[in-house]
Structures are given as structure tokens and as C-alpha cells.
Amino acid sequence: MSVKSKTISEKTAQLNELVSWFDGDEFTLELALDKFKEAEKLAIEIESDLNSLKNEIQIVKQKFDSER
């Protein structure tokens, strides 16, 4: 997740902000189409990020069967 320029959380927060704009007082039809395109692009990025990220599993080398 950290290798991405923006984390999924950041992108999700940005998307929420954009969606809120559509329900806010600052909504104008002139800006709506650009905002919509921006939100749609973010949604595609979030979906792609979620599907591409894999968990990284590492088995600890330390043995725990006896005191070191």
C-alpha cells in the first residue's frame, strides 16, 4: 500500500469529499461534470488498487521451542 503515490484510505477520503460536494451548497452544474469525471477516475483507481494489492507474509526465523 505504501508504494502507491496515495494510499487507498487517502483516495477513499478524497472520493468521499467529492461525493459530498455534489450534495453541498457549492454544487454547480458547470463544475459537476469535471467533478464527476474526477470521482469516476478515483473509483476506478481504488478498485484497481484493491484488486492488485497482495499481502506479504514472512515467517519469523526466530525459533520459539526453547529459550535462546
Place this chain on the structure above:
Amino acid sequence: MASQPNQPIFSVSDFVAVVNQTLDFAYPMVEVEGEVSEFKVNQGKFIFFNIKDAESSVGCFMTVWQMRVPIEDGMKVIVSATPNVTKWGKFSLTVKAIRPSGEGALKKSFELLKAKLDGEGLFADERKRQLPRIPQHIAVISSVQAAGYADFIKILGDRWGGVKIDVAHTLVQGADAPDQIIRAISYFNQLEFLPEVLVIVRGGGSADDLAAFNDELLVRAIAGSRIPTLVGVGHEVDESLADLAADVRASTPSNAAQILVPDKNEMIRSVQGQINSLLPRMIQAIDQCRQAIGISLSSVIDQVGLLIGENEKLVSYLRNTLSQLNPEKVLARGYALIRGEPILDGMIEIETSKVIMKAEVKNVSKK
């Protein structure tokens, strides 16, 4: 009876030493199952009790530090011990570990320890810490060969990605399991960069299999972890003291994965839902705009119509006025129009509404 040739003659101490050496060679460690009787603690350090069945009884000795679960008279236990003969010639078992045996004893021991630790506040809600919503670095303690571990890793991978998972492979059942898990807890708690969550998972099993998670020292280690803990041991119906001491309890290893991370598929659906919800909002805005334009246009049309009406009235008024000024109208009222110079004997033209006449002027006088 005469002694046989080459038969050694021992001193008493040597004989006890030889017997102990023989016992140690033949039985370096034995497990004996029986019922506890005459359980007592001396000086707060040394524990003495007998372990017996219907026919025999053997004395046992151990220290309080080796006692990992509460024991009392009448409880059926299995002791791991080395047999020996004391210098007073008494045969006894030096106990290394003791665990309850059988459902009744396990339950009794569980309840005793639960009451003790609960009394100390180890399970109190006020101690519970929240787990991060989406952890990026977690530590897992489990047996990597166990089905419960595989379930946990699979569900975690299905639900979320990008998590760094450090796994400590330990036993998750048997007498050695608690100490191994305790060492793993200690290992993760001493790292320079602490994981955000410490997860301990183990699949289902018998009460005896899961008994490791009722070990007093393990329960204390979980309660004392600097890293917030999530414990998922056994099936939904199983309750261990490790569960109770954890910050968050999961009913199974799969449930631990569900608690730990959100479901990416749900999140994708939610994101798509957010985008879909914008379209009606835009359509609504366009409709509102269209209605506003319609109202404005209608208003303009009304105003233009009004203006046209007013102009028509003005034109009508002017037309009437002009009509009144028309000379024909004056002639029709009986007046006559005279053209030419009104001079004596001169000729003039007289026009009425009906005829035009030529006339000679016979007289001119001033009014």
C-alpha cells in the same frame, strides 16, 4: 544368604544414587495420570501432593512457579515428572508440569483460574484497546501447518491486500505450546517497530487440545502485551481464558480475519454505489436547470406579449386619433373645403363630402 562373588556392596547414599541413575536412564520423563490428594503449599514456594488411583499412591513435589493451572484435591491430572528416591528412601515424582485431565478437571481448573484472573481485573472491559481500522503491519502467532492458520491467511487475502504479516510458527497444543507462544509474544513486543496488531489463531479441537490457551502465564502474557491483541481460538462455542484476556476476541480464525480487515469487495461495491448515486444528482440538477430556463423563457414571452399588447393599444389609439383628424370626417360633418384665393370676382373651388364645385367670389368682407 551369602553374598555372591563380585556383587558390589553399596553405601546407602551410593545405593540411592545408583537407583536414581537407573531411574533416570530408564525413565528420564514419565507422564502419570491420577487423582490429586493431600495438596499443600509450603512456605509459598514448594508444593507437595499425592497422585493416586484405586490401588496405589505416589508422592509428588514441584515448585509454585511450575504450577501453570490451578489444582486442588480430587482433581484428575496428568503429571510430567522424573521419578526418584529421596535421601530418606522415599520414592517420589519431581513434577515438571501438571495439567488437568478429563472434561471435569479441565472445567474445574478453567473456572478456578478464570475467577482468579477476573478478580485481578485481567478481563475487564476498561483494559480493552481498539484495533486499527485497516492495519498495515500485523504479527501472527500460530502453527503454520494448522488448518486454522490456513483459514486465517486465506480469508485475510480474500478480504484485503497490502498487509505485512510476520508469522511466528509455534506449537498450538500440548504442554510446550504455552511457553512457545509466550516467547513469540515477547519477541514481537520487543521489536523496534511494533506490529499494529498481535493475532493468535488456532482452529478447533478437543478441550484438551485447547487447554494450552488456558495456561495462566500465557493468559498473563496476552493481557500484558504492548501490542493490541486479537485471539481466535477454536470454534464459536469454545471459550478460552486467552480469548477473555485479549483486547478483541474472535470466535474462529476466519472470524479473526473478518474482524481485522474490511472486505475489499464490499468496499468496491460501496465505491461503485457512490459513483452511481452521483448520476441521479446530476440529472436532478439538469432538470432543475431546465425548469428554471423554462420559467425564465415563459416570463420573457409573457413580457414580450404584454409589450406587444401595450403597443397595439397605442397604435389603436393613434389610429383613432388620426381617424378623427381625417378631412373627409370633417366634410362629413357638413363642413366644406375651399381652395383658391377668396378675392372679388375670383374663382374658388368648394369641396363638400359629396361634391366639388367651382364658384365666383361676389363679395368679400372682413369678419
